[in-house]
Structure formats: C-alpha cells, structure tokens
Amino acid sequence: MGVRILFLGPLRDIAGEPEREVPAPLDWAGLLAAVGPDIADQLREPRVHVACGSRVLGDKTRLDAREGDEVALLPPVSGG
Amino acid sequence: MGVRILFLGPLRDIAGEPEREVPAPLDWAGLLAAVGPDIADQLREPRVHVACGSRVLGDKTRLDAREGDEVALLPPVSGG
Amino acid sequence: MARLALSTPLDVRLLARGLSVGEALAAFNAAHGEAGGIVSFLGKVRPDGDVRALELTHYEPLTLPGMQELASSAQARFELDGALVWHRVGVMVPGEAIVMVAAAARHRRNAFEGADYLMDHLKSAAWLWKREKRGNGWHWVEPRGADRTDLDRWK
Amino acid sequence: MARLALSTPLDVRLLARGLSVGEALAAFNAAHGEAGGIVSFLGKVRPDGDVRALELTHYEPLTLPGMQELASSAQARFELDGALVWHRVGVMVPGEAIVMVAAAARHRRNAFEGADYLMDHLKSAAWLWKREKRGNGWHWVEPRGADRTDLDRWK
Numbered sequence: 001m002g003v004r005i006l007f008l009g010p011l012r013d014i015a016g017e018p019e020r021e022v023p024a025p026l027d028w029a030g031l032l033a034a035v036g037p038d039i040a041d042q043l044r045e046p047r048v049h050v051a052c053g054s055r056v057l058g059d060k061t062r063l064d065a066r067e068g069d070e071v072a073l074l075p076p077v078s079g080g
Numbered sequence: 081m082g083v084r085i086l087f088l089g090p091l092r093d094i095a096g097e098p099e100r101e102v103p104a105p106l107d108w109a110g111l112l113a114a115v116g117p118d119i120a121d122q123l124r125e126p127r128v129h130v131a132c133g134s135r136v137l138g139d140k141t142r143l144d145a146r147e148g149d150e151v152a153l154l155p156p157v158s159g160g
Numbered sequence: 161m162a163r164l165a166l167s168t169p170l171d172v173r174l175l176a177r178g179l180s181v182g183e184a185l186a187a188f189n190a191a192h193g194e195a196g197g198i199v200s201f202l203g204k205v206r207p208d209g210d211v212r213a214l215e216l217t218h219y220e221p222l223t224l225p226g227m228q229e230l231a232s233s234a235q236a237r238f239e240l241d242g243a244l245v246w247h248r249v250g251v252m253v254p255g256e257a258i259v260m261v262a263a264a265a266r267h268r269r270n271a272f273e274g275a276d277y278l279m280d281h282l283k284s285a286a287w288l289w290k291r292e293k294r295g296n297g298w299h300w301v302e303p304r305g306a307d308r309t310d311l312d313r314w315k
Numbered sequence: 316m317a318r319l320a321l322s323t324p325l326d327v328r329l330l331a332r333g334l335s336v337g338e339a340l341a342a343f344n345a346a347h348g349e350a351g352g353i354v355s356f357l358g359k360v361r362p363d364g365d366v367r368a369l370e371l372t373h374y375e376p377l378t379l380p381g382m383q384e385l386a387s388s389a390q391a392r393f394e395l396d397g398a399l400v401w402h403r404v405g406v407m408v409p410g411e412a413i414v415m416v417a418a419a420a421r422h423r424r425n426a427f428e429g430a431d432y433l434m435d436h437l438k439s440a441a442w443l444w445k446r447e448k449r450g451n452g453w454h455w456v457e458p459r460g461a462d463r464t465d466l467d468r469w470k
Contacts (some may be wrong), residue, residue, distance in 0.1 A: 088217065152221075183337055206350075272431055
C-alpha cells in the first residue's frame, strides 16, 4: 500500500489531484522527488508544513514515512 | 404645583423618600436648603449631577427651576 | 422560533421583564445579513456570595435617550452596520440577564470594539443605579474603579 | 425553542451544514448559568463584489484536534467557565454563518478577550483552507497580513 501523500488547499490545484500513492519508505528527498518541481518549491517554503501519521512535523526535513503512513502537505491556512 | 425634586439611586435612602415638592422658583441655594444637610453634602460633590426639565446641567450651581419643572438629583451610576 | 421585530440600524430598549438571548441574536443576525461579523455580549446576575436579588432603577427622561445616543456614537465610531442595546430594569435574580448588546460590522475587529465600547459605557455612563439584596438587606452598588479605567480606554 | 445539548465546559465542532446562532447562544447561556458575562462572535460570508460561494476544506486528523487544543488554551488563559468553538466546512453562500465562538467568564473583560483570542487563532492558526467562487471561477484565499498581526497580539 505504500505511503499516501495528501495535497491540502491550493496545493491540490498545483498537484492536479487530491492525493498520490508512492512506495514506502519516504524521506524528505524522496518526497521532493515524488511531488514534482512545483510542489517541491512550495514545500521548501518555511510556511508550508508537513504532517505524518496525524502529527505536524517540527522539522519536516526529518520526514520518515513508513508503509501505510499518510503524509499531508499543509500550505498556509486561511480559516474563519 | 411648584418644583418636584427627585432623589435617584442611593439618594432616595438618604432622603427617606423618592421625591419632594417645593415652591417655585428654585435655584442652587434654594435646592441645598430644601434637601437637608446630608443630601446637600452629596450635591456639592462633583460626581453628583443635577437634571432640570430632562436635561443634565453642565453647571448645576446655575439651576433655575420654574413652576412645574422636575429636578432630578443624580448620584454616580452603576449599571451593566 | 418566533421572529422578533427589531428596528434597524439601532435597536435600543429598556426592558421591564426578562429577555430571550437566543431570539435576540437570531433576530439581530437576520436584520444584518450583509455583516461579516457580529459580536454579542450578555451580562447576567452572578450568584455571588449571598446575593439574592439585584434591582436596577432608571430615570425615564434621561436613561433611554442616553442609551440611544450611546448606540449612535458606537455606530459612527466603529462604522457599525447596526447595534442592539438592551438593558433590564427592575428586580432580577441570579442567572437572569441584566444587559445584552450586539454589534454588526463588515470586519470583526470593529464588531468586537463596538460591543466592548457599548458595555464600558453602559457600565459607567448610563443613568442606571444598582442595588443588591444580601442576607442583611439591600445595599447600593458603588461604581467600581475598574469600570472607570475601562471607560478611559476610549478617550 | 428546542434545546441543543452542548458538552461542557468546551463544545468544539466542525459542522458540515448550517448552524442556528440563536439556538447556539441560548444553549450556551443555559449551560453557563453562573457566568457573569458571555461574549459571542458570529462570522458570516459577506456578499463582497462578485463572491458567489465560499468553500472551506479541512484535514480530518488535524483540524478538530487543533480546535480542541485552542479551546483548552483559551479556557486556561482567560479563566473561562466555558467556550463554544464551531466552524463550518464545505460550501457556503453569502449571508451564511462560517464560524461561531462564545466565551463565558466571571468578568466581562475575560469573556471579551477569550472570544477575541479564539477568533484570531481560528483565522490564522487552524487547519482550514478557504477558496471563493467569483464570476471567473474558484480562487484560493491568501492569508491576510492583518490576521498575522492580530495573532501576534497574544504572544
């Protein structure tokens, strides 16, 4: 089943799809390679966060997603 | 019918009555004499206001109440 | 829910009996459909120590006109779409509503400040006198220093 | 009016459908009978220019837990008796409610600050993404600089 990457908010439009399945394991370099250059550029911005297994990573470059994990890419929020 | 003096809030308890009728006309000195020494002391405090004919007087010492006027003595408020 | 008829943009009332806060907010919301933000404040009698009841007295020729002027000044100052300013008079028991204000504005900061301003002024600048019934009888409530300080924030 | 059952002291919800603001405030008021002051904020879709609809998306595993943490932190910081934090998700049209918060406290200053704090954080620190449908299609809403500044007030 690999790792499921979720594109939230505007990243969904850039990705052209809400989610993508990639092989496990997945680290930061693997993530940047898997999402394509446009999303990778976004991910390098400090205001874009990454969650793995329902937890927002304090340091996203230490991503270590395993088989079955969900990795959510979180652009800046705009609620209320 | 003279002038009706109204005692608002805690002044009512000091006066021992909600209102009092006195002969017209009524000026500041007349008011102080009409209400008794305890209320007169209160009236001299800057935070106690006087209204005449539904208007709060900017300078209460210039009170000039005529026949039929209502003079309201307004202690500090405590609403909300 | 029965729909209250509110006057717009300002609805200012002295109420001799209880108020339904849910209906008031629902009606205010309906009356200001284009507002981006609505802030309401509800003040209630607190069951403090041995307070059994609270009485608010007013002076008819001054109190309501003063509240209407206050609502107008809040509307102008904070560019409110509308305001609701309701105050109870008479005797109330703990848990009962004493005052309700609401402010509708395009942006939330204005709605918050409008409601805050209305309350600070009702507390220390409306012609209302409050006394409390405790175990040993009725006592007039002195204006608090904090209310004075709150009012000075708007000067 | 049918009485909503609220959880106390904190009632935090993501709503897929419309909310009744009157019922929410009435229930919150009933749930906090001993509070001296209750402040509510209601945010609605503004009929701005050619905005026809607005969509809010969330991320299930983060959004609601984050709102629950926010409510807890507001409760602790402002000594609230309770808080209500409701946010719509999905598609809304102008005039519809997007968000409602309420804060109950012993004193009104705490209730005002609690509601204000909740809104500032929902605006810029909750896991929600907003897009607007205009005449020429859907557009994602960028976070506003003002929201960022509002948030910094609490640091």
